[in-house]
Amino acid sequence: MLLLSMQLYFKGATLPIRKSFYLAAFLTATVSILTFAEPAGAQVFTRDPQAGGFGGGQAGGQAGGQRGMPDPSKIMRLDRDGDGALSLEEVPERMRERFDMIDGDGAGLIKEAELQSFFDRIKQLREQGGGQGGFGQGGGFGKRPGNVTPQSAPAPNGSESDAGATAKPYVPSFFSRFSTEQYEGSVKDIDYTDGVAPDDERRKLDIYPTTHANGAAPVMVMIHGGGWQIGRKDTNDLLKNKVPYFDREGWVFTSINYRLVPNATPAEQAHDVATALVWLRDHIAEHGGDPAQIHIMGHSAGAHLAALTAIDPQYLHAVGADTGLIRSVTLLDGAGYNLLEHQPTNFIIRKMYNDAFGEELEARIPVSPIHQIKAGASIPPFLITYVERTRSPEASEELATALREAGFSAETYQAPEGYDHGSINGDFGATDDPVSKRVMEFLNQAKSS
Missing domain, CATH: 1.10.238 (Recoverin; domain 1)
Structure with missing residues (x-):
């Protein structure tokens, strides 16, 4: 009609x-x-x-x-x-x-x-997904091994939840921009600039406290991807599995926005990340987190920003801190770690890099993480994960090698066959997801070291 x-x-x-x-x-x-x-x-x-x-x-x-x-x-x-x-x-x-x-x-x-x-x-x-609850016991999202199933979520709006509760699968939406879940105790859209830019939605963060910690909980800070030009802190692929997973593991989960190209350069984006980390250091105890246990994780372009902020001390120095603030770094399938050597051959990807970093290769050195590694600096341990796709394996292994050769701890992990650039992020935290299990092993070791 x-x-x-x-x-x-x-x-x-x-x-x-x-x-x-x-x-x-x-x-x-x-x-x-x-x-x-x-x-x-x-x-x-x-x-x-x-x-x-x-x-x-x-x-x-x-x-x-x-x-x-x-x-x-x-x-x-x-x-x-x-x-x-x-x-x-x-x-x-x-x-x-x-x-x-x-x-x-x-x-x-x-x-x-x-x-x-x-x-x-x-x-x-x-x-x-037939029967109670539509997708009920459905099977998550992403090209992944068939035994990966959705993680049970902490109950929104104060209802009870336990390990045997009905799973809440990550169901992707082709057009939906953000998660509509309202998890109990979550605090949204916090201005991490402390009043410098209170109305800038690109400089805000969300906090998802845990209900499963004994004492102050370690803190995971998620940095979204999107080619430095798009993305946000509250999309379904970012939250649907990660929030319940980290809650169940006894971690406070936080997710941050940052300004986007062309309204900010990658250096300014790293400055935003550092500013958010300092705010969390100063305020996370109010939400049950341990300010001495701040760990960061980034996907895609967010992986580049996580690496840059953790390796180059200038960003944290500029906001009154140092890289010792970060206890560990987890990178999910990034490729922009060496901005001089790994030049995209695909026109669209090349344009995305040029829009973010400019066409002059030498001008990219200050925001190329691998070029900022200096022996004797204070760099936290890294876990660099990747899938089988163009550039990512080579870039990930090269960054890990450079860190190790400079005397720092760096491990790599290749996701199993069937994972792709989207599912390594969207499926993170789903039950039986091997990527999140490997990451949690790394995090438990990092927080106790």
Whole structure:
């Protein structure tokens, strides 16, 4: 009915206008299909709680998997330059928040096969999710080993939760920008500039206290990715598994925003990270955290910023601290550790790097983490994780080697076959996820050293 009305309304419009409008309508319809996973016990993607509709309800799992999925070939009509793939500039603004998740090979372009893979995984989640709570015991997200299942979450809004509670899977949303969960005790949008920029949403952080610590809890600080140009602290892929995982392990989890290119340089982004860390040092005890146990983790571009802030002391020095503030560093599938040697051959990725760092290679040295390593400095232990994709393994191993040769502790870990640039982040903390298990081994060792 809606499309019929649109056809009548635009009957007199030119063909390009009508085509553009229909494409916009298609993408808008997609939003209604691929919204977000509701809290445990809710009817997810459900029209009729008995018959299912989009999925969920008593019989909705199979029905949800069989209907309502977008056609990737139609989305590919956004390919304006005709190269057979979608660049960051070609996708709608809201889709950009999910770009890294869909771009399975991390090449900076979304191909039709990657869209199809993304939708196939959502369909699989729907088919697994019938019965109570829609996705109920569904199987998380990402190209990963089949035995990885969602982690049970700490109950939002004060309800009870334990290890046997219904799992709350990480259900990706193609267009949803941020998590809607309201975890008990969480504090959102804290100005970490202490009044310098109180209205700047890009310089705020969120805190998720733990209910499973004896005494002051260690603190994990998450630095999001997004090619230095997009991303935020509260997306589903960042929080859905990590918040319950770190809560259950007895850690306070925090997530920070930072200013984005072109409104800030990577050096200014690192300054934002350092400013947030100092705020946490001074205030985290008020939220049950131990200011002497601050650990940082970054994904993709966030991994570059985590490495830079931990290696180059100037950023923490500028805000009255030093790198001793950071107890450990975990990097999730970054590649921008050596900005001189690892030059992207893909035009889109190269443009992303040029937009962030400029085209003059020598000018990149001050923000190239590997070039800031100095023997005798105070650099915390690193765990550098990566997946099998272009540049990431070589860049990760090279950074680890440089750190070790300068006398610092650095370990590497390659995620198992089947993990990609998105799932190493989105699946972190899911039950049986080997990446988070390896990271927690590293963190437990780092916090006791």
